[in-house]
Amino acid sequence: xxxxxxxxxxxxxxCRTRVASIVSRGLDPLPPCVFALDVLLxxxxxxxxxxxxxxxxxPGFSRxxxxxxxxxxxxSDESADSTEDALIQLGPxxxxxxxxxxxxxxxxxxxxxxxxxxxxWLHSVEMxxxxxxxxxxxxxxxxxxxxxxxLLHDIGYLPLLVAAREQGYLGGELGAAEWRDDVALExxxxxxxxxxxxxxxxxSWKFSPSLIDAVSHxxxxxxxxxxxxxxxxxxxxxxxxxxxxRRETAEGSRVTRxxxxxxxxxxxxxxx
Numbered sequence: 611x612x613x614x615x616x617x618x619x620x621x622x623x624x625c626r627t628r629v630a631s632i633v634s635r636g637l638d639p640l641p642p643c644v645f646a647l648d649v650l651l652x653x654x655x656x657x658x659x660x661x662x663x664x665x666x667x668x669p670g671f672s673r674x675x676x677x678x679x680x681x682x683x684x685x686s687d688e689s690a691d692s693t694e695d696a697l698i699q700l701g702p703x704x705x706x707x708x709x710x711x712x713x714x715x716x717x718x719x720x721x722x723x724x725x726x727x728x729x730x731w732l733h734s735v736e737m738x739x740x741x742x743x744x745x746x747x748x749x750x751x752x753x754x755x756x757x758x759x760x761l762l763h764d765i766g767y768l769p770l771l772v773a774a775r776e777q778g779y780l781g782g783e784l785g786a787a788e789w790r791d792d793v794a795l796e797x798x799x800x801x802x803x804x805x806x807x808x809x810x811x812x813x814s815w816k817f818s819p820s821l822i823d824a825v826s827h828x829x830x831x832x833x834x835x836x837x838x839x840x841x842x843x844x845x846x847x848x849x850x851x852x853x854x855x856r857r858e859t860a861e862g863s864r865v866t867r868x869x870x871x872x873x874x875x876x877x878x879x880x881x882x
Contacts, residue, residue, distance in 0.1 A: 626801035628773035633807065637717065637814045641671045644713045651706045662694050674712045678727050679705065707735055707761055714765050714811070718772035726768055734761050740847035748843065756843050759824035763844045764791075766808025766825065770800050791848075793829055805829055 646664040650657060665672040672693055679696035680689055682704070690696035697705045711734060715727040741760030745753045793803035809826035817825070820837035824844050827834040831841035 624777050625770075625773040625799055628776060629769050629800045629802060629807065632717065632769045632772065633802075633810060637811060640713045640815055641668050641716065643668045643671060644709060647706075647709050651702050651709070656697070656702050658694050658697060661697060662692075665693050671712065671716075674724060674727070675708055677724055678708050678712055678731065681724075681728060682708070682731065704735070707738065710758070710761060714762060714815075715768060717768055722772065722775060726771055729771060730764055730767060734764065737761065737763060737844065737847050741843050744843045744846050748839070750839055750843060755818075755820060756840060759821055759828075759840055759844050760847055762812075762821070763825055763828045763848070764804060764808070765811050766804035766806065769807050769811075770796060770804055773800060791829075 643664045647661065650661050650664060665675065676690060676693050676696055679693070679700060683689055683696070683699055688699060690699055696708075700708065711727050711731060712723075715723050715730075717723070718726065737760035738757045739760070742753045742757040744750075745756030750756055791804070793805060796803040805826055805828065809822060812822040812825045820840050823834040823837045824840045827838075827841040828844040828848060831838050831845050834841040
């Protein structure tokens with residue numbers, strides 16, 4: 611009979627194989643409507659009709675955006691019957707964050723994508739708000755870039771989450787291990803850590819070199835080759851501001867200003 615340690619080793623081996631298969635198969639492109647939405651939601655005055663039209667070009671993605679929006683609103687005993695309603699209630703800042711997180715969670719089984727987005731939502735928004743604030747305090751030239759770096763810094767966690775769910779690491783005795791953000795334990799369990807996987811994802815989607823640095827090196831900014839300042843901002847947000855993060859997220863839940871407005875030049879997520 612296999613021992614618990616043998617079972618754990620075998621499960622870890624299966625997780626490593628699964629993550630390797632996700633990486634080797636490659637990522638699908640981000641939904642095309644995301645780029646149009648990035649521009650529309652950055653406009654000084656958001657055109658609800660154009661936003662709705664852009665989302666309607668991808669009904670499946672639009673439904674995901676509405677479901678995540680509705681889940682967020684339900685925490686305040688509110689709901690949204692349409693994406694237009696969700697945009698009005700959340701405001702451009704949080705609605706834009708919903709769009710981006712739904713886009714980067716378009717991996718793995720379709721049935722689990724909403725769960726993946728919900729799993730990273732709160733921490734991602736907290737880090738976006740904190741990163742923007744730290745960027746302002748440290749004279750970083752683009753607060754919007756810092757905001758999106760905080761929002762997307764943990765995208766490499768998603769393939770690990772897919773593998774962990776499939777192999778039982780999210781429940782039972784194995785699920786008790788706090789492996790998220792423990793890069794040494796991640797390497798032991800999956801063969802890679804979320805920073806390494808995130809770097810691959812960011813490069814696959816042609817994110818800017820600065821954003822790739824933040825995703826790749828937010829646990830060790832000294833290794834950043836292009837923009838160590840941005841990596842340091844996300845590092846500081848993640849390691850030194852949990853109390854502030856919780857307070858600002860609560861206070862900013864209905865922010866109308868859009869700090870994602872200058873995520874990348876020309877309002878684009880990817881390089882031209």
